[in-house]
Amino acid sequence: MAPRIAVLGCGYWGSNHIRTLKKLGVLHAVSDANGARAEGFATEQECLAIAPDALHRRNDIDAVVLALPPQYHAEFAERLVEAGKDVLVEKPIALTVADAERTVAAARAHDRVFMVGHVLRFHPAFETLKALIDNGELGEVRYIHSHRLGLGKFHTENDALWDLAPHDLSMILAITGTAPLEVRGEGAAILDNLSDFAHLHMLFPGGVRGHLFTSRLNPYRERRLTVVGTKAMAVFDDVEPWERKLAVYRHAVWQDSGQWAFTANEPAYVEVQQGMPLTRELEHFLDCLETRSEPRTTGEEAVTVLKILTAGTVIHD
Incomplete structure (x- = not known):
């Protein structure tokens, strides 16, 4: 039933x-x-x-x-x-x-069964990106940065960091597979005493670094997650149409006679199966209910996200 x-x-x-x-x-x-x-x-x-x-x-x-x-x-x-x-x-x-x-x-x-609605973990473009990383297509991940910018929404309880960052933090944690060792936050309050702009800087085990920028007072929308690996770089850009949402850049950087050199290559767009993330999230929840299995987005991971948000929050008087 x-x-x-x-x-x-x-x-x-x-x-x-x-x-x-x-x-x-x-x-x-x-x-x-x-x-x-x-x-x-x-x-x-x-x-x-x-x-x-x-x-x-x-x-x-x-x-x-x-x-x-x-x-x-x-x-x-x-x-x-x-x-x-x-x-x-x-x-x-x-x-x-x-x-x-x-x-x-x-x-x-x-x-x-206890699941948390980090819906972008179920976005087909992120699922494809995660598979590329797991298969070694990007090499060793060294740096991850995300930008989630736009105008609104404005809340009386949540600032830009708490409202916009959880989805990106969930994706970053899925990629790193571990909590950060260090978290440093910066924020600016323009409208009231809640941050309208916020930056997070994170250091993960193995020297992997992460950076997150959120804003609810930005004149344009940006929804971009970038992963830099030792073999290639990948960008999940949710503002782009489906055929351009996931791009892989196979740039090359090397030392020649003590000097750094590089070649910049055009992006290769990765085919992504279209699908609504919320539908896929709820289908996953239904599967967990039927099989009594652990959700992809667990309560424990959500606690880690909350710890990062708490550590990175700037209090404005």
Whole structure:
């Protein structure tokens, strides 16, 4: 029997979950603090509307997708896993490391599937990039940098780093396979006391370095992840059309008579199978529910992401 899934949080991203789960045939209920909003989605999607505080008591709910403001994630996630529900929680998993660790421990203690919505891990271009790295096509990875820039969205609780960086950090951690040894953050607050621009500088075991730049006050959109290896460099650019989203540059750099020399080659665009990352993420969640297997984006990884965010946050008076 297909799992019966509820979505808690009917805002912008929650509505995407609702519509996608409906297409996948597993949407059973919606829930929101705004009862009228939940009822509207329930009517539109022909499912139940359930009050948030009642979800954990419902025997007809197998799993819940949490798409709430992040300050509420830990409270509801812990309550749900303790009630025997499997959970997919949107990023960030919580606003403090302590809350995140407590939630992950509760999920482990109650043997629940617990997945975090780092949706770009399921982007076909990133999956193809990760396969190239794992197959040695880029050689030894030495440097990773990501830029996630644009205008908005503006939150009263999250700054540019916490809102925009988790997806990129999840991808970087997937590539390095380990947490950074050092994290240094820089930020600038323009509108209020929350950073509108943020930089993270990271050092990983083996000397691999990472750099991340986020901005919500940028005049143009940039969604780019670059990986520099000893054999080649690769760029995942999500602003580009599908046929140009993943490029490999086989530049060469060498020393000649004590001087550095290089050749710059044109990019080779790698074919990427098209697909919606959110659909693929939710299909993965459904597979984990059926097989009781470990999700690709675990709670433990999300805790590491939160530790990096915490270490790199700049407090503005």
